[in-house]
Amino acid sequence: MSAAPLPRIAVVGNPNTGKSTLFNALTGLRQRVGNYPGVTVARKSGTCDLGGGRLVELIDLPGLYSLAAVSPDERVVIDVLLGRIPGEAPPDLVLVVCDATNLLRNCFLAAQIAELGLPAVLAVNQADVARERGIEIDIPLLADRLGTAVALVSAWKGEGIADVRRTLLRGLDQRPVLRRSEWPEAIAAALAEVAAAARDATGRDIPPALAQRFLFDSAPTLAESAGWAAPAREPALRAARDRVRRAGLNPPAAEPLIHYARLRRDLEGVVRGTGRESRSAAVDRILLHRVLGPVCFAVFMLGLFWSVFALAKGPMEWILAGVDGLKALAAPSLEGMPMAQSLVTDGILGGVGAFLVFLPQIAFLFLLVGLLEDSGYMARAAFIMDRLFGWCGLNGKSFVPLLSGFACAIPGILSTRTIEDPKARLATAFAVPFMSCSARFPVYALMCAAFIGPQHGALWESVAMVGMHLVGLLFAVPIAFILTRVVLRVRPAPFVLELPRYQLPKVKDVLWRVWQSVWEFIQKAGTIIFALTIVVWALSYFPRDEALAERARAVAVAKGADSAAADAAAAAAQVENSWMGRMGKSIQPVFDPAGFDWKLTVGVLASFPAREVIVSTLGITYALGEETGADSESLYAAMREARWTEGPRAGTAIFTLPTVLALMVFFALCSQCGSTIVTLARETGGWKWAGISFATMTTLAWLAAVAVYQVGTALMS
Amino acid sequence: MTPDIVIVAAAVGLAAGFLGRLAWRKLADRRKGCAGGCGCASKLTGR
Numbered sequence: 001m002s003a004a005p006l007p008r009i010a011v012v013g014n015p016n017t018g019k020s021t022l023f024n025a026l027t028g029l030r031q032r033v034g035n036y037p038g039v040t041v042a043r044k045s046g047t048c049d050l051g052g053g054r055l056v057e058l059i060d061l062p063g064l065y066s067l068a069a070v071s072p073d074e075r076v077v078i079d080v081l082l083g084r085i086p087g088e089a090p091p092d093l094v095l096v097v098c099d100a101t102n103l104l105r106n107c108f109l110a111a112q113i114a115e116l117g118l119p120a121v122l123a124v125n126q127a128d129v130a131r132e133r134g135i136e137i138d139i140p141l142l143a144d145r146l147g148t149a150v151a152l153v154s155a156w157k158g159e160g161i162a163d164v165r166r167t168l169l170r171g172l173d174q175r176p177v178l179r180r181s182e183w184p185e186a187i188a189a190a191l192a193e194v195a196a197a198a199r200d201a202t203g204r205d206i207p208p209a210l211a212q213r214f215l216f217d218s219a220p221t222l223a224e225s226a227g228w229a230a231p232a233r234e235p236a237l238r239a240a241r242d243r244v245r246r247a248g249l250n251p252p253a254a255e256p257l258i259h260y261a262r263l264r265r266d267l268e269g270v271v272r273g274t275g276r277e278s279r280s281a282a283v284d285r286i287l288l289h290r291v292l293g294p295v296c297f298a299v300f301m302l303g304l305f306w307s308v309f310a311l312a313k314g315p316m317e318w319i320l321a322g323v324d325g326l327k328a329l330a331a332p333s334l335e336g337m338p339m340a341q342s343l344v345t346d347g348i349l350g351g352v353g354a355f356l357v358f359l360p361q362i363a364f365l366f367l368l369v370g371l372l373e374d375s376g377y378m379a380r381a382a383f384i385m386d387r388l389f390g391w392c393g394l395n396g397k398s399f400v401p402l403l404s405g406f407a408c409a410i411p412g413i414l415s416t417r418t419i420e421d422p423k424a425r426l427a428t429a430f431a432v433p434f435m436s437c438s439a440r441f442p443v444y445a446l447m448c449a450a451f452i453g454p455q456h457g458a459l460w461e462s463v464a465m466v467g468m469h470l471v472g473l474l475f476a477v478p479i480a481f482i483l484t485r486v487v488l489r490v491r492p493a494p495f496v497l498e499l500p501r502y503q504l505p506k507v508k509d510v511l512w513r514v515w516q517s518v519w520e521f522i523q524k525a526g527t528i529i530f531a532l533t534i535v536v537w538a539l540s541y542f543p544r545d546e547a548l549a550e551r552a553r554a555v556a557v558a559k560g561a562d563s564a565a566a567d568a569a570a571a572a573a574q575v576e577n578s579w580m581g582r583m584g585k586s587i588q589p590v591f592d593p594a595g596f597d598w599k600l601t602v603g604v605l606a607s608f609p610a611r612e613v614i615v616s617t618l619g620i621t622y623a624l625g626e627e628t629g630a631d632s633e634s635l636y637a638a639m640r641e642a643r644w645t646e647g648p649r650a651g652t653a654i655f656t657l658p659t660v661l662a663l664m665v666f667f668a669l670c671s672q673c674g675s676t677i678v679t680l681a682r683e684t685g686g687w688k689w690a691g692i693s694f695a696t697m698t699t700l701a702w703l704a705a706v707a708v709y710q711v712g713t714a715l716m717s
Numbered sequence: 718m719t720p721d722i723v724i725v726a727a728a729v730g731l732a733a734g735f736l737g738r739l740a741w742r743k744l745a746d747r748r749k750g751c752a753g754g755c756g757c758a759s760k761l762t763g764r
Contacts, residue, residue: 337721343728528739534732538725678743 006047006057007172008089010080012113013097014106015063016498018125020044022097022155023060026164050165056172059091065105067112067209068217081116082207093171094120095164096178100130100137100152103271104263110146111259114178116209121149121171123164128154129501136272145266147179156503181262186247187254190215190240197236202227215240216255280501284380293384298466300372300381306462308364309453315360316449323353343537346623351533354619354635355612356525358442359518365441366517367510374505378403383499392477393484398428402476405435406469409676413683423488427480429683430693433676434476436469436668438517439612443667444468446615450636451660464664471668475700524612533616536606539580540624549574575624594666594705595659595713597644604666611672658712662705670701 013019027046044060061080062073076085083090094113098106103124113120124137143150151167153160170176183191195211206226214228214237241251249257287296327345334341372378386399394402397419405412412432419425448461484490552573556566575581576598584602591601599621603614622638642654671677671694681690 337719337724339721340724343725527735531732531735534728535736538729675743 006055007092008057008059009048009093009095009168009172010059010061010091011095011097012061012077012081012109013063013125014065014099014109014498016500017063017097017099017106018155019063019097020060022123022125022153022161022164023058025155025158025161027058048165048168050169050172054169056168058095064109066109067213078209078213081113081118082210090118092119093168093175094118095123095168095171096120097123097125100124100126101133101135103137104260104267107146107263107267108256108259110178111181111263112209112255114180115212116207117177119171119175120178121151121167121176122146123151123153123167125153125155127152127160128157134273138270138272142267142270145179145270148176149174156506179266181259183258184247184249186244186249187215187258190243193240193243194236197233197240198226198228201232201236212255215244216251218252280376280499283502284499287377287380288383293380297381297384300377301466301469302462304365304368304372305465306458307368308361308465309448309458309461311364312360316357319353319357319359323349323356326353339541342541342624343534347533347537347541347620348530350619350623350635351536351616352525352530354446355442355529355616356522358445358615359521359525361445362438362441362521363514363518365438366514370510370513371505374503374510376500376502379499388473388477389480392481393490394424394428394431394480398424398431401428401432402435405432405437408437408439409433409435409673410679413676413679416683421490424484424490426684426689427483427488427490429680430483430689431476431480433671433673433680433693433697434472434479434669436472437673439610439673440468440667442612442615444664446618447660447664450639451655451657454636454640455657464661468664468668471665471704475669475704479696528610529613529616532606532613533620536580536613536617537620537624539583540575540578540602540621542578544574545577548577571624575621580621591702591705593710594662594702595654595656595709596663596705597642597654599642600654600659600663604670607667607672609672609674611667611670614667656713656716658709658716661712662709665708666701666705668701669697669704671697 011019011023023044023046026048046058046060048056048058050056059080061077064074064077067074067078079085080088081090081094094116096110096113098110110120110122122142124139124142127137130137137152139150139152149167149170151160151163153164155161191208191211194215195206195208198206198211198214204227210226214233244251244254286292327349330344330349331341334344369378372381382399382403385403389398389402398416401412401415401419403412404415409432412435413429416425416429416432419428444465448464452464453461549570553566553570556569561569576585580602581598583605584598587605588596588598588601591604596604599618602621603617606617607614618639619635622635622642639655640653644650644652644654677690677694680693681687684690
């Protein structure tokens with residue numbers, strides 16, 4: 001026999017009200033994360049004990065300002081509240097979370113929820129911030145005016161959580177419904193007309209709240225899902241809206257006008273103290289300044305990367321030493337089996353080790369970004385960047401996907417679903433893969449560790465890192481400009497960005513996110529990278545031609561090389577003769593103008609499914625080809641010592657500063673991620689735009705790499 | 718056959734098999750209409 005289902009409580013509220021913090025405080029770790037059917041809107045639910053073993057299921061809904069559902073997130077909220085999600089009844093209670101420092105605006109959503117007729121209670125959150133700003137809220141009076149139970153809480157500080165539990169219990173027992181606004185006669189009549197017309201068209205009664213959405217929203221997307229299609233509904237809606245206009249009201253403006261008028265009356269005497277200027281606002285006068293803001297942003301980013309390098313240096317050396325220790329341990333035990341020995345030391349340990357060595361940098365990068373994010377600064381960074389995006393014609397909502405793109409393009413492309421205009425959505429999805437994702441980081445880090453750091457110091461390493469993160473942006477801006485203004489002709493859309501207050505980061509939360517990214521990196525090293533290193537090793541090891549190796553050794557000895565150098569020459573001849581070597585050499589002419597030799601070409605080719613593969617590929621090709629010993633530092637040394645063996649550059653170093661920069665620029669711009677291309681194809685409904693994106697990015701990457709190499713070489717000669 | 722080549726052949730075969738299975742699963746998930754990003758396509762990679 002299955003247990004009776006738990007009472008369900010939906011948690012709704014404006015974005016940045018601390019809704020999710022309250023949800024976490026109430027549910028602890030008893031959470032489940034999934035997706036709503038058919039959309040990629042996350043469904044987060046958890047069990048909460050309201051006291052005395054009385055369990056309820058809490059559902060954390062996406063943050064929204066109004067029920068005028070436009071984006072998929074907002075549609076999900078109204079579908080959940082109306083019980084229109086297949087297999088889910090409407091919630092037994094709604095918990096509306098409001099921000100104590102902005103109660104009037106937050107209560108607008110509460111007023112709309114009142115129209116749904118669902119039992120609802122209020123949690124007035126961020127009580128600590130309100131107190132700090134000198135704002136006082138009379139909770140009993142507010143409860144009386146709204147006609148429901150209200151709790152004052154500071155979820156971030158953990159104050160008042162017990163009060164919320166008690167309020168939820170009262171809500172479930174008494175099922176209070178929030179007081180509704182009174183509609184003027186013309187609107188009430190128009191709503192009745194809409195409800196009747198919708199019933200006639202669909203054969204079903206529609207809830208009054210839906211009738212309001214049909215009447216008030218200029219693009220009533222909910223009507224489509226209710227089965228009331230566009231051409232059929234237009235005459236009825238036009239007639240109803242005309243009736244509202246004749247009464248001297250503008251339909252889209254009528255709803256906020258009426259709700260706000262009532263709420264202002266209700267909140268009279270409830271909120272005391274207008275609020276001092278917060279410390280956040282004072283800090284923002286500098287950090288969001290038109291000139292100082294971007295300067296501070298650049299300084300923070302430079303400091304961030306410099307700190308990543310400085311902090312990660314020690315742990316990276318420990319990992320290098322660990323990998324070397326493993327190589328020293330493995331090599332003698334596989335004596336007598338040269339093939340297996342090479343597979344383990346050059347292939348697996350060389351390849352996976354070269355990749356794993358960047359783990360500390362990834363960890364510190366996520367730690368520092370996490371601290372900045374939690375402190376509230378990242379929202380300011382988004383605001384600064386939004387000016388740039390706005391200039392290049394991107395939708396205001398584009399900044400979230402583009403910002404996500406700096407971590408990974410896939411969630412970035414998926415989050416373009418919040419953009420209503422399909423053209424703006426397409427332009428944003430097209431621009432996202434240009435953002436420098438975290439998979440590019442190991443590539444930049446390898447070049448910095450091998451060349452820029454040792455030759456120019458940590459400051460220039462940081463400059464190179466910031467520069468590479470800007471390169472993608474530098475190309476994305478004009479491309480987006482052309483796409484939005486010329487090709488697609490996107491209409492600009494309004495955009496609301498709420499800046500959270502500055503706060504001390506919650507170290508536990510940040511460390512949890514760091515652990516997640518570190519674990520993902522380790523899993524990737526242990527699965528895909530591990531398997532790929534074996535395949536790349538095999539392709540670089542076979543076929544063996546001992547006669548060819550002997551000839552190379554003899555030539556080296558004849559030229560006066562010692563035995564180690566002769567062994568290296570023989571090993572290099574074997575790698576050049578391998579399948580990977582042959583492939584690299586046949587394609588190398590394409591990349592020759594960018595200064596890439598055949599080994600770099602192999603690395604570039606192996607990286608098309610996933611760009612970070614170049615690190616392990618170079619680890620293997622250099623380990624196999626140089627025989628310079630077992631230590632990992634030798635990868636950097638071997639790369640620094642690599643020379644052109646033929647052509648006009650014979651005898652000169654392969655990795656000059658222009659080559660290193662050309663390679664980094666190539667990886668910053670090239671479309672080298674199978675998952676991103678597939679996601680782009682899915683999200684744009686076909687392969688056309690994915691193909692255009694791949695061709696554009698790869699061509700641009702090649703052109704930019706060639707330009708960097710050629711101009712750099714000309715300047716240095 | 719020497720044990721050397723057997724070890725190497727087994728390792729390469731397993732690695733190629735793993736990558737093939739991964740690609741196949743991703744393809745199957747896409748066919749089923751998974752939008753990606755939710756983790757269902759990638760128990761193997763952790764992505």
